Amino acid sequence: MNKTILILGGGVGGVVTASELLSKIGQKHRIILIDKQKDYVFEPSLLWLMVGKRKSEQITRSKEQLGKKGIEFIHGEIESIDPEKRVVKVNGTSFQGDYIVISLGVELYEPAGLSAIGHSFYNLEGAQSFWKALQDFKSGKVIVLVSSMPFKCPAAPYEAAMLIEDYFRRNNLREAVEMELYSPEPGPMGVAGKEVSDQVRQMVEGKGIKYFPEHQWQRAENGEVYFENGSRSTLGLLAYVAQHRCPQIVRDAGLANGGDWVKVNRQTMETDYTGVYSIGDINGIMLSSGKPLPKAGVFAHNQAEAVAQSIVADIRGMEGKGIFTGDGECFIEAGDGKAGFGKGNFYAEPAPKINIYQPAKHWHRGKVLFEKDFLMHFSRRGPVLNKMTRFLRKWL
Numbered sequence: 001m002n003k004t005i006l007i008l009g010g011g012v013g014g015v016v017t018a019s020e021l022l023s024k025i026g027q028k029h030r031i032i033l034i035d036k037q038k039d040y041v042f043e044p045s046l047l048w049l050m051v052g053k054r055k056s057e058q059i060t061r062s063k064e065q066l067g068k069k070g071i072e073f074i075h076g077e078i079e080s081i082d083p084e085k086r087v088v089k090v091n092g093t094s095f096q097g098d099y100i101v102i103s104l105g106v107e108l109y110e111p112a113g114l115s116a117i118g119h120s121f122y123n124l125e126g127a128q129s130f131w132k133a134l135q136d137f138k139s140g141k142v143i144v145l146v147s148s149m150p151f152k153c154p155a156a157p158y159e160a161a162m163l164i165e166d167y168f169r170r171n172n173l174r175e176a177v178e179m180e181l182y183s184p185e186p187g188p189m190g191v192a193g194k195e196v197s198d199q200v201r202q203m204v205e206g207k208g209i210k211y212f213p214e215h216q217w218q219r220a221e222n223g224e225v226y227f228e229n230g231s232r233s234t235l236g237l238l239a240y241v242a243q244h245r246c247p248q249i250v251r252d253a254g255l256a257n258g259g260d261w262v263k264v265n266r267q268t269m270e271t272d273y274t275g276v277y278s279i280g281d282i283n284g285i286m287l288s289s290g291k292p293l294p295k296a297g298v299f300a301h302n303q304a305e306a307v308a309q310s311i312v313a314d315i316r317g318m319e320g321k322g323i324f325t326g327d328g329e330c331f332i333e334a335g336d337g338k339a340g341f342g343k344g345n346f347y348a349e350p351a352p353k354i355n356i357y358q359p360a361k362h363w364h365r366g367k368v369l370f371e372k373d374f375l376m377h378f379s380r381r382g383p384v385l386n387k388m389t390r391f392l393r394k395w396l
Helices: 012-025 043-049 063-069 124-136 156-170 194-205 248-252 297-315 361-379 387-395
Strands: 004-008 030-035 039-041 060-062 072-075 078-082 087-090 093-096 099-102 107-109 140-146 177-182 210-212 217-221 224-227 232-234 237-241 243-245 276-278 327-335 338-345 353-360
Touching (some): 004 012, 012 030, 012 063, 012 099, 012 297, 043 124, 043 156, 043 327, 060 063, 060 361, 063 072, 140 232, 156 177, 156 194, 156 237, 194 210, 194 327, 194 338, 276 297, 327 361, 338 361, 353 361
Parallel strands (some): 030 072, 140 177, 177 210
Antiparallel strands (some): 039 060, 078 087, 327 338, 338 353
């Protein structure tokens, strides 16, 4: 019998899940992707957009293009999720699924005070407004601020700081600008281990950016930002990471089990409900080190492939499930047309085993290739990444 798969959320996890299912079971079954946003934004490229290296039209694609390939796209607000009955209500209409894949990502909550004086660069509008302000900023202090933990894309604040520094240097303004980076973390990307954290910190501080770890933002007023440890700093231009939280619709459905994030089987992404999976940033997966798995697009991508494999096997009556192994990698933009690269296994025992490679031009080119390949998918059939990019990911 034909099956219906409901995919909630059209970010990287949702798009990959839908595309993998389409490539494996074709149009024999109904694949429905539901999202409140009409356009897909390639979020890793927001870092380039905020310093003028990209325009919005270069990093966005209409999700309606997916319909031309056989994926139904429903543009609307999800009003309720019943995981037990596998029913989702959208714009007053209920949809019954044989499977549900929840990939709604995090809600970005704008803290009072920061939104009035700074730019939240984790969304398109904030990255655009920062770029506009950056062009008019000729001297003074620039602050990159992480407002709270946890936050997705662990390298992004550090990349943002280095790309902003690169902008000022290229425009002969570096000596007129003071740069500071504040974060509640003990160190950059701490879950990857001390060696990786130290290397990223050296990359940042090597560019003359003052780094202040273990600084939890408290409030902003009278042109200054205040931290819980009693320190403060005068504002000039501010780029900040907004607070993250699990979407209310997911918590209302009972999928967070009373906690902050969705609890899943860390290998199969299964929830407590039969046929209901959860992938990406909304999950709370604890590692053996006692720290949570970072919230990152690469994990949503890999989890989506595993879930699609499980659904296909179940539909075909085959044994075996898709397994998320905890492997991941990321580029770390460093300015000067260079990027670092980190790769490893976060499920390794007794702690994640990650290698990081120093900034080089070929790592930056690798990220550009990844961006172009992913966005080209919206105008072609098949898996999101082509064979060449898959090869490069393994080789890298």
